[in-house]
Amino acid sequence: MKEYYELIVIGGGPAGLAAAISAKENGLNDILILERDQVLGGILNQCIHNGFGLHHFKEELTGPEYAERFIRELDGTGIDVMTDTMVLEITKDRTVCAVSPKYGYLTLKAGAVILAMGCRERTRGAISIPGTRPAGILTAGAAQRFVNIEGYMVGKRVVILGSGDIGLIMARRMTLEGAKVLACVEVMPYSGGLMRNIVQCLEDFGIPLYLSHTITDIRGKRRVEGVTVSKVDENRRPIPGTEIEFDCDTVLLSVGLIPENELSRQAGIPIDPRTNGPMVDESLQTQVPGIFACGNVLHVHDLVDYVSDEAARAGAAAAAFVKNGAANEGYRLVKTADNVGYTVPQKIAKDAQQVQIFFRVRRIFEESVIEVRSGETLLAKFKRTHMAPGEMERIALPKVLLDKAGDEITISAKEA
Amino acid sequence: MKQFVCIRCPRGCRVQIDETTLETTGNSCPRGAEYAKDELTNPTRTLTSTVIVENAVIRRCPVKTDRPIPKPIVEDAAKALDGMKIEAPVRTGQILVEHFMGTEANLVATRTIGKREDA
């Protein structure tokens, strides 16, 4: 068995697939994808709804279809794939240890590594929902796997906590499979999911969305028997006297996604506490040379099309690293100011060409403006008619503009 | 005037449409105008679901209508999939039911699923 690859991609979901294909297109021949599941495609396999691919393929595809396009592209490329294989450790010098029933214990060396492990769902403990701990409380993603892949229903009367996209999508799926979805409850005054999903997953089926509400009690010893939902004040504290009781057997949680960076942390890769993903430069290289990151392990995306684009950039950059090694003239830091929660990348090489910066705003904006500054100098303004925390923003900065900046640039947002 | 949130892409434009002239504002592309007109006159949705697949390593095959179907029949269309069984192998895009629910749409598989080795 081979012990060295030019590139090892960790994860065979949308990010890993696009990264590997792009690295191949950019001249690498010796690429391995390590995937922990039995099949490639990652979470897309259970996302059987449509709405994927409008940007990338200019048509509307379901999750499995979108994944399959990339999986088919692998054919004939000579890219090696090991499924059912779990990476246990990555080191700074790009040694990758993995195990699988078929290949046993593997120790592999790589010219470059791309992290594409995706993310996981926040759980009940992370948000401390009071009450009992019976069966029938699942993350929306776990429910999605049971319903769409395994073919089992997870409940009959459902309350969904959180209005993230997976929760909204599951509201529709559960309804179409015969369950009664009683409510979708969101602690924030706005939805965490895409507006189109509110419309086609809740409104289409008359499912009420309770904004500024949360679950304040779960009842039931063995299985969920009911929940109490309360309105919350501006500090997200429950307001006594506003309780609504729901008689339900199931609670689905859609309360956020967290990039899965245990391997990255172990490898000593610095993590940005705002994204929970590695700090990267514009080539998506982490602070450890030769290790790149893309997709939801880097920051949580709302569209897989953007994951694919980002992964393709990581693949190209990893290929350049393998061929040319690391070289740059120092960095400019990208900082956040008013109303901007984070940016990716967090730094930009001084010799970078056009750079795309991705970020999220902290609250909802209508007519508004994004400002890019360096010190006191306003470098650029971008107008927006609508921005929301649930929708990732993107701006492109050309080299001419970057050349005017000092050692730092700052991104902020405000009403126009 | 009626307002719709366009669902044709993730952008979610809020499109206003005049019910008599069918003139639209607020859409950032022609699909928004088209959507608002459809939503006003003949709302449609693409149905995605699963059907039982036999002799495969997995138990359910994801499916969709290959074009949107009238919104009022979506729930009945979902129910119509109960008990329906297909056999592996199946490939993405394979038509499982032509003129599904009497519409122009076909029901197609959205995942390629191989036959189970021992099947």
Added chain:
Amino acid sequence: MQVVYLIQRKRQRTGHEKGAAFACVRFEEGKELYDVVIIGCGVTGAAAAYELSKLQVSVMILEKENDVAMGTSRANSAIIHAGYDAPSGTLMARLNVEGNAMAEDLCKALDVPFKRIGSLVAAFDDYDEGVVRDLYERGIRNGVPGIRIIGPEETKKIEPNIAENVRCALYAPTAGIINPWEYTIALAETAVRNGAQLMRNAEVTAIARTQDGYCVTTTAGDVQAKYVVNAAGVFADKVHEMLLPPAFEIVPVRGEYDLLDRSEGTRCNTVVFQCPGPEGKGVLVSPTVHGNLIVGPSAEEIPDREDTATTAEVLAKVRERAKRAIPSVDLRQCIRNFAGVRANSRVDDFILLEEDGFVDLAGIKSPGLTAAPAIAKYAVELLRKAGLDAPEKEDFINERHVVHFAELDAEEQKALIEKNPAYGRVICRCNTVTEGEILDAIHSPIPPVSVDGIKRRCITGMGRCQGGFCGPRIVDILARELHTDPSKIVQDGTGSYILTGETKQGGERA
């Protein structure tokens, strides 16, 4: 025979009547007469079974749930206490110190995670300092090895994250942390491996005297035995009163906890207690044997003995108290809240009684987990006094080995996968638990039947994702190995169903 039982049950319903206890039931022909029946398989019952399985006696353990360690033993602070808390001269004080001393060898033999990390009782004001001195003196009287009062400098050296205003602390080097449910499982498994029998889903509904001893009626059938050990935890008084007049009262006290992610697991090095004070018993902050951090408990008398709900108000207070000792603890790293109900009583001691071959191991409050193996030895003494006369087994197997893949080095992992490829398939990502370990558990002496049963044996689903990823796969593996449909697999206790049926079956729609 049947008639007698009916009378027995009827009397039960109308409450205790003195006559009922002495109604004599004839021993049923052809049915096994066990030497000892143990009611309840928490840590106390399991330890009693373990101790009895060393002897040439037949033992039947009755458990009302579908697994062992389903009550207090699964939801507590997971501490092996040093022994300075209990009033001097009590059984509790003695058995605590004895149980502590037994833990190390027992855990080594039975492959149970245990770390003697020591404990601190930290003092932050005058009142606390007084308490620490009292505890120290009591500890000395109780025979706690190695305890001493240390000054602020030494305290900060041991616990760099302790609050700046710490005055002094009682340091007890023999205190430790343990996996409480694995302790229970290991004791019960070893008992079973040595011939004890376990009947699950067998809730005791009546107890009657027979010619030869006792007939214990359960929801899974009757069991006859010469001796009875009542280790029914929060229900010990109810079980006692099925046969005997009321002698004690169990006072259920609920304790709520936060369990924090491993990223907080090194926030402290020892078990950091605070002084019990006017606001109630001190809240502790401690690492767990799995590398997490535990914060809690509260103490609240509750009417429902199985009410393990958590509440926002109480947990808020627990967190506030925890911050008093370790201000830097990052409570946002919480991965789970839980609560356990402790079987307290109105007596400041364990209630260990014997009457005519019926032994109560009741009121096993904290430090019950620590004392359990010593309580078990004491129980055997009580049984011997009551006439149990049995020599020791010569072939007693005092060992248990569990593969923890994540704890092995690369070479060992490699060898293991070569031997059995199932060890190469990681099911729980957060804690790196393999399919091989899950299969080991399913085929162990007390096979788990639920997702949480696997969790208690393999630590699957105990990490950050709390079973989000591995839950569906464990349902699959359990269904496959138990030759049943996934929809029959429960999350935890009987009735905690996860799935409500198959999709696409045209079933009932809500």
